[in-house]
Amino acid sequence: MDNCVIFTGGVLDYPERLDSSVWKNAFVIAADSGYRYAQALGIIPDLAMGDYDSLGYIPENCGEVMTFPKEKDDSDLMLAIREALRRGYKDITIIGALGGRFDHTFSNLQSLGFIAKQGASGKIISADESITLNAPGEYRVRRDDSRSLSLFAYTEAVTGLTVSGVKYPLENSEITSFFPIGLSNVITDDYACISFKSGLLLIISSRL
Incomplete structure (x- = not known):
């Protein structure tokens, strides 16, 4: 245990x-x-x-x-x-x-x-929700067509953010805690693949 x-x-x-x-x-x-x-x-x-x-x-x-x-x-x-x-x-x-x-x-x-x-x-x-707060690294979220995927910067900025397997991908980008650009994405592959280099990232799966 x-x-x-x-x-x-x-x-x-x-x-x-x-x-x-x-x-x-x-x-x-x-x-x-x-x-x-x-x-x-x-x-x-x-x-x-x-x-x-x-x-x-x-x-x-x-x-x-x-x-x-x-x-x-x-x-x-x-x-x-x-x-x-x-x-x-x-x-x-x-x-x-x-x-x-x-x-x-x-x-x-x-x-x-x-x-x-x-x-x-x-x-x-x-x-209806699953929320994790993640340190820099690589993560996968399984596709569930009944849920959306949202990513938010918990720290002032999250840098080097790459997101694939989704409707709105990102490549080596930066998001900040001052604008909710990561709201309500859609997973299109079997998994969404998420990686980033610095900051703390909230990964939220929400029932539609």
Whole structure:
């Protein structure tokens, strides 16, 4: 078991669309009211943690419980991420991090930046979205005609960006965080091939 799945307390629409293989054989953490989502999916978390101000009670049906005060520097999700990293997990998937208040959603996206800075891989998924924040390198995204592909610069600029296998390809280009030129591309080959040389790149697959 080298991957960790964290359930957090954003909006989780259409949970039946989630791929259950994501949390099978994973270490599961429920962050505060993310415990409800785990319960709804029939999952007994290995660890529940948070201040439980949103959940309203301290859960008992889980492997381990950690309780924190309401006044703290980290959000419940960040506490869960830190704990996952402390336990050595390098592949972290977050569920329930989208929807609801925009400040919470943006904070959750920034948590992917924290994960990347620690040398780990982070992903946020929902029934309709898959979001990764990527360091320079080469990546492939499988074609799914029900989804679009968007690429955004998380840092001020992403340079040396080459994208092939898509309707709107790029070759050794630069995109910046000041203009959304990478919105809603279409994968035309079996895979979109993405590579870049510097910066941090958000790769987002969205249901059409």
